[in-house]
Amino acid sequence: MHVAHLSLQDFRSYASAEVALEPGVSAFVGPNGQGKTNLVEAVAYVSTHGSHRVATDAPLVRQGAPRAIVRAGVVRDDRKALIELEINPGKSNRARLNRSPVSRPRDILGMLRTVLFAPEDLALVKGDPGERRRFLDELLTARAPRFAGVRSDYERVLKQRNALLKSAAAHRRAPGPEVLSTLDVWDSHLARTGAELLAARLDLVAALRPLMARAYEALAPAGGKADLAYKSSLGDVELSTDRAQLAEALLKALNEARRQELERGVSLVGPHRDELVIRLGDLPARGYASHGESWSLSLGLRLASYELLRADGDDPVLILDDVFAELDAGRRSRLAEMVAPAEQVLITAAVPADVPDELTGASFAVSGGTVTPA
Numbered sequence: 001m002h003v004a005h006l007s008l009q010d011f012r013s014y015a016s017a018e019v020a021l022e023p024g025v026s027a028f029v030g031p032n033g034q035g036k037t038n039l040v041e042a043v044a045y046v047s048t049h050g051s052h053r054v055a056t057d058a059p060l061v062r063q064g065a066p067r068a069i070v071r072a073g074v075v076r077d078d079r080k081a082l083i084e085l086e087i088n089p090g091k092s093n094r095a096r097l098n099r100s101p102v103s104r105p106r107d108i109l110g111m112l113r114t115v116l117f118a119p120e121d122l123a124l125v126k127g128d129p130g131e132r133r134r135f136l137d138e139l140l141t142a143r144a145p146r147f148a149g150v151r152s153d154y155e156r157v158l159k160q161r162n163a164l165l166k167s168a169a170a171h172r173r174a175p176g177p178e179v180l181s182t183l184d185v186w187d188s189h190l191a192r193t194g195a196e197l198l199a200a201r202l203d204l205v206a207a208l209r210p211l212m213a214r215a216y217e218a219l220a221p222a223g224g225k226a227d228l229a230y231k232s233s234l235g236d237v238e239l240s241t242d243r244a245q246l247a248e249a250l251l252k253a254l255n256e257a258r259r260q261e262l263e264r265g266v267s268l269v270g271p272h273r274d275e276l277v278i279r280l281g282d283l284p285a286r287g288y289a290s291h292g293e294s295w296s297l298s299l300g301l302r303l304a305s306y307e308l309l310r311a312d313g314d315d316p317v318l319i320l321d322d323v324f325a326e327l328d329a330g331r332r333s334r335l336a337e338m339v340a341p342a343e344q345v346l347i348t349a350a351v352p353a354d355v356p357d358e359l360t361g362a363s364f365a366v367s368g369g370t371v372t373p374a
């Protein structure tokens with residue numbers, strides 16, 4: 001698939017912008033702070049309804065403007081779709097597909113698939129476990145948009161369960177039968193939605209492992225073997241991906257942890273406590289890998305995601321935001337060769353020399369909030 005047209009209104013630094021795009025490579029080049037990342041961030045937002053740079057929508061709306069609108073014309077198997085998102089910070093966002101309103105924006109997740117590589121990806125390796133859980137869950141949602149509902153159900157149950165545990169812990173005496181029976185209800189919801197999340201993540205990690213190992217080897221041929229493992233809050237047991245069995249295991253673990261949870265006022269069992277362990281050779285990458293290794297491992301994870309989405313039958317749009325300047329010559333040209341066959345590649349770079357020779361195509365000059373074909 002590819003984006004044929006992007007239109008922005010009050011998005012980040014853009015009062016308005018119209019950009020026509022072709023399949024193949026498009027490079028957005030310009031000095032620092034001119035709006036290159038803002039542009040590709042808008043494309044990714046249409047795909048994921050989120051930003052790789054901020055956790056809330058407010059910074060995405062141009063300062064002083066009440067709302068932002070992003071429109072993307074997407075071509076998929078020769079069929080065109082016009083996706084429109086209205087970003088209303090503090091209120092519900094609105095979405096339209098082919099000019100008709102859709103009831104919930106999440107109903108159009110998956111209409112545009114992207115894989116974004118950015119300097120922030122270093123946090124996939126060096127950051128907290130939450131970064132890696134988010135990576136897994138976002139990829140699950142990209143593969144199966146209904147997964148956005150599973151995630152939000154789990155988060156809602158967890159929030160309510162935590163609120164109950166917190167208030168029970170604050171009372172500092174044994175909880176009454178009412179609290180315990182409400183907790184039983186939350187336990188079964190947590191176990192059911194948690195099992196669905198856990199099963200999907202386990203399947204995903206199994207599919208990503210060989211792709212990640214291959215991508216890392218291709219990027220860094222003498223760099224050691226990269227591997228992934230899923231570490232669950234259920235402990236070091238072999239986990240099946242059978243949802244009923246996982247729900248039973250979660251329920252048992254919740255029962256065992258109940259006293260401690262009531263004392264601490266927080267949920268200690270469930271996929272929100274899990275970790276995706278990235279290993280390089282015999283060592284965990286977090287805390288051990290060098291800066292360059294960590295960066296290549298992050299790129300390996302993104303390349304593996306790209307391969308996985310492509311194997312599902314759709315060639316996602318690849319977005320490479322400022323990634324080449326950080327790489328040595330070998331890794332740079334190997335990465336360029338690996339992404340070159342994609343249907344569409346969008347690149348940002350501060351100077352033309354940061355766009356590898358392997359990636360020839362259209363070029364746009366970005367300066368002072370305007371985007372012009374170069």
Ligand SMILES: Nc1ncnc2c1ncn2[C@@H]1O[C@H](COP(=O)(O)OP(=O)(O)OP(=O)(O)O)[C@@H](O)[C@H]1O
Pocket residue numbers: 011012013014030031032033034035036037038039058059060061062063322348349350
């Ligand atoms: N909500 C907003 N309203 C107005 N301006 C904004 C908003 N958010 C970001 N900006 C401005 O956008 C500019 C940054 O744009 P962007 O991150 O796209 O730069 P860039 O061209 O990718 O730069 P670099 O090469 O340094 O990465 C900054 O000047 C910033 O102040």
